[in-house]
Structures are given as C-alpha cells and as structure tokens.
Amino acid sequence: xxxxxxxxxxxxxxxxxxxxxxxxxxxxxxxxxxxxxxxxxxxxxxxxxxxxxxxxxxxxxxxxxxxxxxxxxxxxxxxxxxxxxxxxxxxxxxxxxxxxxxxxxxxxxxxxxxxxxxxxxxxxxxxxxxxxxxxxxxxxxxxxxxxxxxxxxxxxxxxxxxxxxxxxxxxxxxxxxxxxxxxxxxxxxxxxxxxxxxxxxxxxxxxxxxxxxxxxxxxxxxxxxxxxxxxxxxxxxxxxxxxxxxxxxxxxxxxxxxxxxxxxxxxxxxxxxxxxxxxxxxxxxxxxxxxxxxxxxxxxxxxxxxxxxxxxxxxxxxxxxxxxxxxxxxxxxxxxxxxxxxxx
Amino acid sequence: xxxxxxxxxxxxxxxxxxxxxxxxxxxxxxxxxxxxxxxxxxxxxxxxxxxxxxxxxxxxxxxxxxxxxxxxxxxxxxxxxxxxxxxxxxxxxxxxxxxxxxxxxxxxxxxxxxxxxxxxxxxxxxxxxxxxxxxxxxxxxxxxxxxxxxxxxxxxxxxxxxxxxxxxxxxxxxxxxxxxxxxxxxxxxxxxxxxxxxxxxxxxxxxxxxxxxxxxxxxxxxxxxxxxxxxxxxxxxxxxxxxxxxxxxxxxxxxxxxxxxxxxxxxxxxxxxxxxxxxxxxxxxxxxxxxxxxxxxxxxxxxxxxxxxxxxxxxxxxxxxxxxxxxxxxxxxxxxxxxxxxxxxxxxxxxxxxxxxxxxxxxxxxxxxxxxxxxxxxxxxxxxxxxxxxxxxxxxxxxxxxxxxxxxxxxxxxxxxxxxxxxxxxxxxxxxxxxxxxxxxxxxxxxxxxxxxxxxxxxxxxxxxxxxxxxxxxxxxxxxxxxxxxx
Numbered sequence: 001x002x003x004x005x006x007x008x009x010x011x012x013x014x015x016x017x018x019x020x021x022x023x024x025x026x027x028x029x030x031x032x033x034x035x036x037x038x039x040x041x042x043x044x045x046x047x048x049x050x051x052x053x054x055x056x057x058x059x060x061x062x063x064x065x066x067x068x069x070x071x072x073x074x075x076x077x078x079x080x081x082x083x084x085x086x087x088x089x090x091x092x093x094x095x096x097x098x099x100x101x102x103x104x105x106x107x108x109x110x111x112x113x114x115x116x117x118x119x120x121x122x123x124x125x126x127x128x129x130x131x132x133x134x135x136x137x138x139x140x141x142x143x144x145x146x147x148x149x150x151x152x153x154x155x156x157x158x159x160x161x162x163x164x165x166x167x168x169x170x171x172x173x174x175x176x177x178x179x180x181x182x183x184x185x186x187x188x189x190x191x192x193x194x195x196x197x198x199x200x201x202x203x204x205x206x207x208x209x210x211x212x213x214x215x216x217x218x219x220x221x222x223x224x225x226x227x228x229x230x231x232x233x234x235x236x237x238x239x240x241x242x243x244x245x246x247x248x249x250x251x252x253x254x255x256x257x258x259x260x261x262x263x264x265x266x267x268x269x270x271x272x273x274x275x276x277x278x279x280x281x282x283x284x285x286x287x288x289x290x291x292x293x294x295x296x297x298x299x300x301x302x303x304x305x306x307x308x309x310x311x312x313x314x315x316x317x318x319x320x321x322x323x324x325x326x327x328x329x330x331x332x333x334x335x336x337x338x339x340x341x342x343x344x
Numbered sequence: 345x346x347x348x349x350x351x352x353x354x355x356x357x358x359x360x361x362x363x364x365x366x367x368x369x370x371x372x373x374x375x376x377x378x379x380x381x382x383x384x385x386x387x388x389x390x391x392x393x394x395x396x397x398x399x400x401x402x403x404x405x406x407x408x409x410x411x412x413x414x415x416x417x418x419x420x421x422x423x424x425x426x427x428x429x430x431x432x433x434x435x436x437x438x439x440x441x442x443x444x445x446x447x448x449x450x451x452x453x454x455x456x457x458x459x460x461x462x463x464x465x466x467x468x469x470x471x472x473x474x475x476x477x478x479x480x481x482x483x484x485x486x487x488x489x490x491x492x493x494x495x496x497x498x499x500x501x502x503x504x505x506x507x508x509x510x511x512x513x514x515x516x517x518x519x520x521x522x523x524x525x526x527x528x529x530x531x532x533x534x535x536x537x538x539x540x541x542x543x544x545x546x547x548x549x550x551x552x553x554x555x556x557x558x559x560x561x562x563x564x565x566x567x568x569x570x571x572x573x574x575x576x577x578x579x580x581x582x583x584x585x586x587x588x589x590x591x592x593x594x595x596x597x598x599x600x601x602x603x604x605x606x607x608x609x610x611x612x613x614x615x616x617x618x619x620x621x622x623x624x625x626x627x628x629x630x631x632x633x634x635x636x637x638x639x640x641x642x643x644x645x646x647x648x649x650x651x652x653x654x655x656x657x658x659x660x661x662x663x664x665x666x667x668x669x670x671x672x673x674x675x676x677x678x679x680x681x682x683x684x685x686x687x688x689x690x691x692x693x694x695x696x697x698x699x700x701x702x703x704x705x706x707x708x709x710x711x712x713x714x715x716x717x718x719x720x721x722x723x724x725x726x727x728x729x730x731x732x733x734x735x736x737x738x739x740x741x742x743x744x745x746x747x748x749x750x751x752x753x754x755x756x757x758x759x760x761x762x763x764x765x766x767x768x769x770x771x772x773x774x775x776x777x778x779x780x781x782x783x784x785x786x787x788x789x790x791x792x793x794x795x796x797x798x799x800x801x802x803x804x805x806x807x808x809x810x811x812x813x814x815x816x817x818x819x820x821x822x823x824x825x826x827x828x829x830x831x
Contacts, residue, residue: 222685231666
C-alpha cells in the first residue's frame, strides 16, 4: 500500500502549500500590490515583537480547544458544525458565574473553567439528543443552535447583563480581576490558558489512540449498524462524544472571556468554531498535527492586520490564505486516494 | 458471437489470480464456469468484460482480437456482465434506474423507454413493475432489471457472476428459463458459480478453475463427482449431521408477533431445546429475518413473550440479549456484522469481555493472532476486514462470538462460501450445539436446511408453519410449503 517513495509523498505533502502560495501571489498581483512585500508584512506582522508572539499564543488557545473537541466528534463520524454554539454556551456560563459569584482567584478561576466546560457540554447534549432521539441531522441541529446561541448572547448583553452606563457593542462590564486568567509577565499571554489547551490536545490524542472509547467512536463513525451489533451502545456514545467536544469547545469560549476580552462581547467566539473545522480537516483528522496547523492559522490572524496598515490591502487576505490551503489540501488528498486506488 | 480466451494472465501483487487460462465459448450456448472462492473466476470474467486489463493473453470475438479499456467498451462490443451485487439507485423507480443505466442523450422520452422496457420484459418472460421504487425489489428482481438493461444495450454475450446467490427458488427457475430463451435466440451466456447443481441444471458445457488455472472442461451431462474432484483436487464429503438435541428447553416463543413496515407475521410459537438446530425456510423476505431479529433483540416484537431459560426477554434492550449470550450473525457481513476500515485486532478489542479504559494493543494482537489461527482465517491481526474474502469474513465473524452461547442466529450462514468453507462452518456450528447452544438459521438452499437441522419452520406470505422434523419431511413437501401450499 505504501509503495510510493518518500520523495513522491513529500511532494504530495508540500503541493497544497505551493499551490496556495501561487494562488495568493496571483491575488495580490491582481490587487496591484507587491507579493514579496505582502508576504513579508504577513510574516513580519506576526513575529515583529514578543507582544505579537504572545498574541499568537492566545489566538491559538480557543482554536486549539475547539479543534481538539472536533477531533472526537469527527472520529465518531459526526459533522459537529455546532462547535460555535458550544463555545458561546461556555462563554455565557462563565460570564454568569463571574457575575453571580464573588470569590478570590484560586476559587474563581477553577469555577469559570468548570462553568465553561459544563456550558459547552450541555449545549452538546442538546445537539446529541436532537440527533439520536429527534432524528435531526447534527449539522442542522448544530447550525440552528448556533443562531440561537448568538441571539441569546446579544439578548443578554443588551438586556439583563448590560453595563450600568447603558448597553453598547463593546459588551458587558469588565470582569472582576479575580476572574482574569493569570498572565506571563506583562504580556497578554496566559500560561494557564496555554497549558490547558496543550493538555487538551494531548488528552484527545491519547483517547483516540489508546483507549477503548476512542476505538468505539471510530467503529461508530465507520459503521454504526455493525458497531451496535458488536454490542456498542451507539446512541449513548454519540451523545458522549458531542458532550466531550462541547466541554472542550466551551472551555475555549470561556477562555475568550477570562483570558482575552475579560468580558462578554457580541461574537465572543471570533469565528473560532468555524475555523476549527478547517484546522481539523487540514490536520487530516490527526491530533498530532493540530498544534502546527493552529500555529499557522493563528500567525495569519495576528499578521494580517499589518497588510491593511502598511499596504492598504484588506486584512481578510489572511482568511483567503487559510481557506485556500484547506481546499488545496483536500484536493490533493483526493488525488492521492485516486492514485492509491489505481496502484492497488 | 463466439468468444475465445487465449492464455490470459492476471496478477495482483504477488497473487496470481489467472495463469495461462484458455477457453472458448460457442454462440448460442450456456457455458458454466466453476470453481471455489478465490479460484479466479471473477477475475477472468472481469478481464473479459473490460473491468480489468490482462497482464498477458488475448481475447477474440468471432476470431477478431479485441482489447477493452473499460466496461463501456466491452458492452459496445456486445459483452456485458451482471454483477454479484447489482449497482443501482434504491430511491428511484425501476424505470428511472433502467433509463439511468442506458445513459444516452440528455432528453428522456419516457413513453419510448417504457415501451422498450415492456417489450424486453415480455420477450424474456420477466415480470417487473416499472413504477415500483427499486428499494422494494428483491435481489432476484434487481438482477432481472440489470439483465433487461444489458439486453437494451444490445449485448450479445451475457456474463452472470454467482447469480443464484441470494435469490429464491422460483426466481431461480424463472432466471434459468430466461437464460434458456436467450440462448435459443442465439445469445451466448457464461454462468459463473460455485454451485454444482445450478451448473448441472443449466449448462451445456462447464470449465473448472482451481487456484487460478484451468483444471479441466466437461460437456453435459455433467458428473458431479468429477466436477468436485476438478474443483478441489480431491473428493469432498460433509460428515453426516448427528443431532445434539437435549431435553432442557432453552428458547420458548409464545404468540410472538413480529412486524416490519412491509409485513406482519402471524403469531409464532416455538420451543427449542439445548443443542437443537432449527432451520427457517422460505422465500427471501418472508419474515425469517424478522423472527431472528426479534429473537436477537434487534427488533421489538408487537405482542407475545420470548423466554430464554425461563426469563422473558420480549421488549428488553439489545444489551440484555448480549448479556444473556444471544448472538446474531447477519448475512450482509460488511454492512451489519463487521466495521470496514477497522482491523481484525481492533474488532477483538471491541468485543472483548475484559474491559478496561486503556487498550493493551500487544495483548489484543496476540489474542487476535490466536483466534485467527484457530479459525483458519487467511489474514493477519492487522488486516482490515474489508480486505478479507467473503469466506474469511464469515470465519472472522464466527471467531468473534463468545465461547458459550445460549442462542445463536445466523442469516444465510454459508452464503457465498465454497463447499469446503461451508462444511467447515457447519462443523463449527454443530460443535457449539454439543455444548448446548440453540441455533436458528435461514437458508434458501433446501439441502442445507434438511442436512443440518433438527426441525424446519416454513415462512410464506406472513404465515409460519409449526416446526416439522427434517428427518420426516421431503424436499418436495418443503417446496410446496414454501409456495404456500399445505401451510
């Protein structure tokens, strides 16, 4: 099966990135700018200072947590579009705890973490129950609930949780200091958030590789009927998988409030729930590649504003690069499968 | 058209599927191609019908050499193949599938298609309803549709790969009549099978393949013993079944009513003792599978009780049935039994009795290796189940069953298996009976039913006969009962 040489595998592996580079160069040239300057700004903008590196680290946290969760649901054959809603639920639950509990940091921080995970998990149960008992496809259930979550967030910000000075798009009042995730020195990077994100991806890696539960999810994803006949309670484990994903995504949402914005704002997720799908696809559903892909995506996010500042290019070019690379990656892996099938 | 195959060779990696095979088939004849699973029959026919390209050798039609790059090219030369599993779209109607298969032009003239469809059905005595959703058709009817499609494409040579697998006796009779009509009209039929009786009943000449080579050719009348020796290289006989039936009642169904959206069965009463084998006879889709699914806990019965060692399990969840050592081996192994994409080792981890959170992959591997050796599965713990042949998938499924079973149900336990594997499977099953397991199984093969069971229940159009002793019933009586007479 792996008859192909190392070189051709290497070539197929780098091809998506080369194609992306070519496409984005073309777009930049069409926009009338110098591609070398643009890429220079993109990379330079991401790594010009320690403060920017810290920003990249923090951009990685929610994305990594959401992607870690999605690895679990993907293994079980689920398209969990609802990750965005699960992140929102985590952020809402955390905000609720912060607003209603008055405690010092050593108690407050664990509480916010647990609240975020619980919020995401409960939101996941909702999707899972709709899927298994209501026979609603998880894509529609998740997508529908994403809108519900975003409407709920706006309602809370402009209603019950509005600051005394009146509601604005800038969100709720800032959290009490006790609910701020501890940072490294004077940077914006929180060591606890980074640690949790790294730990999450490690746990998911072990679950999928070395546990019975991981294997059970894989069996359900490949053939739910046969898995059920082999004695696996498929409904239960599908819901558990979405719950686990929800807990991790909810933690990501929670981090957005306690480690980054220190308040609840509209669009608190920053689209990380959707971006995580691309991360997981680009990593080929393998946990070990997720940190690298997340690093790449986060660098783009932090670097692209400088395109706008220095070259008057739209900063969404970073998003174009992210999307293109995933498309080319999927295209090349499709071609690779065809080649494999033919050589067999 | 006269077909000549000349020294065809085809290898897959190190496996030589076809070695120097030559044979010729005359116009207007039905030619049998016999051989056990893995003998190279399907490969040879795929080469002939353009699905595969030979490594060496030549195909000639009426003396002219041809080389096909695709099945479409073979069809344009008049050679078409009917597959073991018809490829079609279940959600569409019969006529839509027919139109799809013809695949010509953008505009569809429905009335002309319908006319063409009817005239072909009439000519060859087939009874297909054009507006029926394809999902409602039996395997046999889907096969007829595929046949009509090939004929509409103007095919003059028809290759049928194991066409009698999974179809009922009347459908088989109808198929054979159709094939005779085709031959009478001058079409050439190549009939691929591992079933001696079918080849004997149909073919004017038979070629036998063994391990990728042509083992011999015989004209009709075909001698069964000779063919068996050609197929296996030696004579094969199944040991006679000795009943292991005891007195202890294990399974007791009382007024059990099972239904699906298509069919409701009349109440079933059955008492089975430890070690008893009960055959479920009937046309495909007469409710045998529904009854087994109810006994396995996969399907909820509507009324009645189902006692297993005195405990009523009717309505209990599937997991309870598993705890009580009930097992069900489905006929569609890769759809319902095994998980494509997972290895044999991973399957053993999933069904393991000892359950921890973490998986000990090394222990699982050696356990799988031991089971593979015990059940003579051709494969390794790392083989993915979809890479195994049908016979080895069945062996793998049997090897995953718990050692002690109270009740074991099998849907077509030997479907698609060669004679040797089928004998082996029944030896395994009868050994389980000696340990007290009750076995229920379905089959459309009357010989298999009579030879291997203590009693037989016949299912026909929602009716279910009380069990009859297989020692006292004749095949002819069974045939009538399956047809709904004297039930």
